[in-house]
Amino acid sequence: MKKNIKALLDLTTFELDRLSKFLYTLLGVTLLANLIGYIRTPMQYISRMNEFMSTQSATSQQALENFGSFSFYHAINTMWISGPIALGISGFLFYAVFIWYREWFGKNTFAYRLLMLPIPRMTLFFSKLIVIYIGIFSLIATQIISFFVGFQLVSAIMPSEWLAGTTALEAIQMNPLFMYIIPVDTLYFMVINGIGLVFIIVLFTLILMERSFALKGIVLGIIYAGAALALAVSPFFIDSILQNYYMLYASEILLIIIGIMTLIAVTSLLVSRHLLTKKITI
Amino acid sequence: MTKYTKLVSLIAFGVLTLSGYTFYQQTTQAEKLSVELVSEEGEPDALDNLYFVGQVINMSANFNRGQTFEYSEGNITFIDNLPFLERVDYHFTRNMNRYTDDYRSFMRGKSRQPSNFAETEEHLVYTGMKSDVNWRVFNDNNLTISVLDKETTEEQDYEVVLNGGSNQSVTSTYVNYPSLTVVTQVLDDNILNNWFIYEFNLEEPQEELEPAVNFGSEFNTEHISFASNEDKTARFIPFRTMNVASTDEYGHADLIPGDYYAYDTQSGEIKAAPETDEDDENEYIVLSEENTLLIGRDLGDSIEWSRWDFDEESLSDIGASEMDTPTIGRGRVHYYDSLFNQGLQLIDGHLYAFEEGYSDDVSRSMNDDDYQNLDDVYHERMSRPQFQVIDMDTIDTVFSGYFTHGQEDESSNINLTLFDYGYSKFSN
Numbered sequence: 001m002k003k004n005i006k007a008l009l010d011l012t013t014f015e016l017d018r019l020s021k022f023l024y025t026l027l028g029v030t031l032l033a034n035l036i037g038y039i040r041t042p043m044q045y046i047s048r049m050n051e052f053m054s055t056q057s058a059t060s061q062q063a064l065e066n067f068g069s070f071s072f073y074h075a076i077n078t079m080w081i082s083g084p085i086a087l088g089i090s091g092f093l094f095y096a097v098f099i100w101y102r103e104w105f106g107k108n109t110f111a112y113r114l115l116m117l118p119i120p121r122m123t124l125f126f127s128k129l130i131v132i133y134i135g136i137f138s139l140i141a142t143q144i145i146s147f148f149v150g151f152q153l154v155s156a157i158m159p160s161e162w163l164a165g166t167t168a169l170e171a172i173q174m175n176p177l178f179m180y181i182i183p184v185d186t187l188y189f190m191v192i193n194g195i196g197l198v199f200i201i202v203l204f205t206l207i208l209m210e211r212s213f214a215l216k217g218i219v220l221g222i223i224y225a226g227a228a229l230a231l232a233v234s235p236f237f238i239d240s241i242l243q244n245y246y247m248l249y250a251s252e253i254l255l256i257i258i259g260i261m262t263l264i265a266v267t268s269l270l271v272s273r274h275l276l277t278k279k280i281t282i
Numbered sequence: 283m284t285k286y287t288k289l290v291s292l293i294a295f296g297v298l299t300l301s302g303y304t305f306y307q308q309t310t311q312a313e314k315l316s317v318e319l320v321s322e323e324g325e326p327d328a329l330d331n332l333y334f335v336g337q338v339i340n341m342s343a344n345f346n347r348g349q350t351f352e353y354s355e356g357n358i359t360f361i362d363n364l365p366f367l368e369r370v371d372y373h374f375t376r377n378m379n380r381y382t383d384d385y386r387s388f389m390r391g392k393s394r395q396p397s398n399f400a401e402t403e404e405h406l407v408y409t410g411m412k413s414d415v416n417w418r419v420f421n422d423n424n425l426t427i428s429v430l431d432k433e434t435t436e437e438q439d440y441e442v443v444l445n446g447g448s449n450q451s452v453t454s455t456y457v458n459y460p461s462l463t464v465v466t467q468v469l470d471d472n473i474l475n476n477w478f479i480y481e482f483n484l485e486e487p488q489e490e491l492e493p494a495v496n497f498g499s500e501f502n503t504e505h506i507s508f509a510s511n512e513d514k515t516a517r518f519i520p521f522r523t524m525n526v527a528s529t530d531e532y533g534h535a536d537l538i539p540g541d542y543y544a545y546d547t548q549s550g551e552i553k554a555a556p557e558t559d560e561d562d563e564n565e566y567i568v569l570s571e572e573n574t575l576l577i578g579r580d581l582g583d584s585i586e587w588s589r590w591d592f593d594e595e596s597l598s599d600i601g602a603s604e605m606d607t608p609t610i611g612r613g614r615v616h617y618y619d620s621l622f623n624q625g626l627q628l629i630d631g632h633l634y635a636f637e638e639g640y641s642d643d644v645s646r647s648m649n650d651d652d653y654q655n656l657d658d659v660y661h662e663r664m665s666r667p668q669f670q671v672i673d674m675d676t677i678d679t680v681f682s683g684y685f686t687h688g689q690e691d692e693s694s695n696i697n698l699t700l701f702d703y704g705y706s707k708f709s710n
Contacts, residue, residue: 013289020288134289137296144303169310183304187366244415247391249382251367 007119011127015099016134023135026091027142030084034143037080038150042157045070049162064162071164072171075154076147082177088139092132096200099128100207121276122269125204132200140181147172194258198265202228205268205275212279224271228264235260317351317358317698321683322606328671328681330356331629333376334703336667338687338696348697352376353685375702381406388430388437391415400455400462400514401708406430407514409455409464421448425491427462429484438484446478446493453477453620456514456547460484463494463547465508465519467620477506479519479545494550497521505537510621512629512705513571518544518592520555520568520575522622539622542568544575546592555590556597565612569628576600576628576674582608587677601677603633606670611635629705632680633672636703639665665698 049063058066075081103111114124151168172178183189206221213220235256239245248256317338319326332353339348350361354376361372373379375396382389385406392398393414400407407429413422427440444450447468456463462482477497482488497506505524523540530536542555555568555577567578567585575590577597584604588597605611611625611633625636671681687696 009286009289013285016289016292134292134296137300138292141296141299144299167310169307183300184307186304187369240418243418244391245417246389246393246415249371249386249390251370254367254370 004120004123007117008123008127008130011119011123012130012134015127015131018102019095019099019131019135022091022095023138026084026088026135026139029087030139030142031146033080033084034146034150035153037078038075038153039157040080041075041078042070042154045074045162046158060161069164070158070162071166072151072154072168073166073174075150076171077175085143085177085181088136092136092139095135096132096203097207099132100204100211104211115276115280122273125269125272125276129200129204133197136196144182194261198232198261198268201265201268201272205272208272208275208280212275228268231260231264232257317353317685317687319353319683319685321681323679323683324671324681326681326683327356328632329669329683331632331705331707332634332669332703333706334667334700335374335376336685336698336700338698350374352379375704377401377704377706380708385430385432385435388428388435392428396704397453398455400457401706402457402459402515403708404432405457405459406432407455407457407462409452409462411450411452413449414452423448423450425450425452425464425480427482427484440482440484440487442482442488443490444478444480444493445490446496447476450478453508454511454514454519456516456519458515458517458547461547463519463545476504477508477521481550495545495552500552503540505535507537507539507620507622509568509570509623510627511570511623512627513707515572516570517547517573518570518575519547520544520570520623522566522568539565542566542577544568544570544590544592553592553595556595557588567612567623567626569623569626569633571628571631574628574631578603580612587674600674603672603677604679605635606668606679606682607637610637610668610670613637627705628674630707631674633674634705635670635672637668638700639667665696667698667700 045067049060049067052058052063052066053060056062103109103114115121148168151171155163166174172182173184178184179188180192181189202225206225209221209224210217235253238248238253238256242248317336319329333355334353335350336353337348337350352359352361361369364372371379371382373382373394375394377396377399378394381399388406388408392408393410395410395414398408398410398414400409407427409425409427411419411422412424412426413419423444423446425442425444427442429438430436444466447466449469450466451469452464453467454465456465460483462484464480464482466478466480468476468478477495478493479495479497480491481494482491498504501523503523505526507522507524509520511519520542521544522542524537525540526535527538528536543552544555545552555566565580567576567580568590569576569578575592577588577590578585579588581602582605584602586602587600589600590597613625627634666684666686668684669681670679672678673680685698685700687698
């Protein structure tokens with residue numbers, strides 16, 4: 001057991017080293033884009049206010065009445081913030097596929113060496129899964145810290161009389177996008193991450209199917225993915241089937257969904273283990 | 283160990299940042315928003331029959347999430363503080379939560395509309411159409427009646443076809459066990475806003491029911507308005523006809539009150555309220571509880587009350603109540619023309635009056651060009667839900683007060699709104 005954990009740690013560390021460049025690039029792009037947003041957005045507002053005051057011979061108060069005050073919400077509700085988030089999501093989606101295929105493609109077939117390691121092959125699976133989640137949570141954590149640093153930056157740039165009293169926390173809570181990627185509401189955050197985790201496990205299984213059976217694996221994967229999706233959304237149709245929208249309590253439907261998602265995840269893990277140990281080819 | 287430094291650092295970075303953010307968020311919000319009852323007269327326990335669900339929200343953060351709370355039996359509970367699964371099942375009507383807590387099995391498969399339920403000391407009665415639980419059913423006149431014996435938890439179910447109109451909706455049910463009086467409204471383009479009363483005997487159940495009263499044909503009008511009444515054991519059901527004052531270019535009728543009536547659930551008789559003059563500029567209030575019928579003449583700052591003897595068809599004055607504001611209890615709470623007395627309820631011989639908020643400055647400020655001032659007034663109006671309780675035996679105010687957010691900073695822009703409220707004799 002201890003040996004297996006050490007192997008998992010070693011492999012995760014190894015995968016993390018391979019992820020590093022990609023992760024640091026994403027973190028860098030995020031911070032840089034955020035920084036531009038924190039500076040550019042308030043500067044645009046200030047120049048608009050100044051232009052209005054000079055062209056209209058208006059006072060600061062009149063300009064304020066015309067444009068409204070500036071809040072941190074305006075600074076974070078821009079593409080400079082949502083862009084890197086979208087990039088991060090799509091980046092890790094891509095990396096979840098790349099993390100497997102890189103072992104087969106390239107100068108040497110590295111998969112051969114990995115699969116020959118004297119450890120349970122599922123350790124490979126878990127190390128790749130863990131490293132993706134480490135990357136995702138590092139990105140989220142960086143985004144959170146960026147908000148609070150950005151708030152100080154915006155407050156320093158913006159004249160206090162033009163700045164609305166919105167706190168960093170309030171500005172974050174206002175944006176519906178952050179409801180899902182930042183723990184604004186723990187329930188939503190857990191639901192989204194739970195769905196995301198099952199999605200990645202199923203995706204890994206599909207990749208292993210393709211690696212095991214080639215073209216047949218792709219067909220098998222499509223059928224498997226369709227079946228998993230149908231099963232996952234089936235609780236939403238229970239009301240229609242029973243022709244009564246109150247036959248089940250919301251908590252019961254939620255528990256059924258959690259049960260089904262767990263079933264899908266466990267099935268995918270078992271299928272993946274079977275494929276990794278018995279079927280996979282190099 | 284050093285080879286794990288990067289791994290441990292990144293995990294620690296993620297965990298600490300996310301948990302730090304969650305902790306900061308929880309402590310900051312908990313400090314900011316709270317709700318308290320301010321008593322101006324009397325003891326707050328006078329509001330123990332009151333329950334409501336409300337929201338407190340910081341309006342300075344434009345789209346900030348409000349915090350929903352429930353006031354029940356004198357206690358305020360923030361919904362976010364409820365256990366996770368309770369929060370998932372939470373319904374924004376306190377009685378529905380009480381029913382699902384206490385009678386979970388009975389409530390399975392039943393709608394969550396308060397108008398579909400009537401409660402007595404011994405029974406919980408459900409009267410709902412098929413379309414209340416299955417939104418794909420149209421032109422529905424199939425009524426489901428379920429009666430729960432609270433003590434034995436025994437449930438009796440009945441399926442009844444309501445003749446008289448299709449696409450019916452139950453608006454209230456009154457219980458005088460074993461008799462049920464079911465008030466329905468027909469939502470049919472061809473029979474606009476028509477109302478029926480059906481009588482059902484639980485000991486002699488029928489498969490089909492003919493209307494006991496067809497208000498459309500009885501009063502030759504499509505505009506009837508029923509008293510909003512929390513006491514579902516009341517003998518009398520007050521209602522009024524509505525006259526069309528004018529019709530706009532889109533065909534929408536502007537309605538004004540016509541004559542006042544009460545339906546006797548025991549005898550099935552309908553009688554007009556005596557001495558209520560249709561031409562009187564003042565509106566009337568008709569309230570019922572158990573065997574009592576009260577009529578109030580709304581004079582603004584006060585209401586003149588009379589006891590209506592239904593059998594003798596006479597009125598006897600019982601005095602005038604001074605009201606906290608000229609509009610408390612008489613404003614429209616729900617935007618349905620089909621209900622009146624929306625802000626007044628008679629419970630246990632006490633009159634409960636509610637107002638979303640009131641300010642003397644409104645008329646002046648509404649014409650004021652000063653936007654900031656208008657905003658302040660709006661804020662003031664929206665953030666002081668006010669209640670007054672009057673003992674109808676002595677016509678004395680036993681409680682007067684309001685709910686407010688616990689923010690001491692006067693410049694704060696925090697709104698307090700109620701979106702469901704009611705009174706109940708029954709508790710958990």
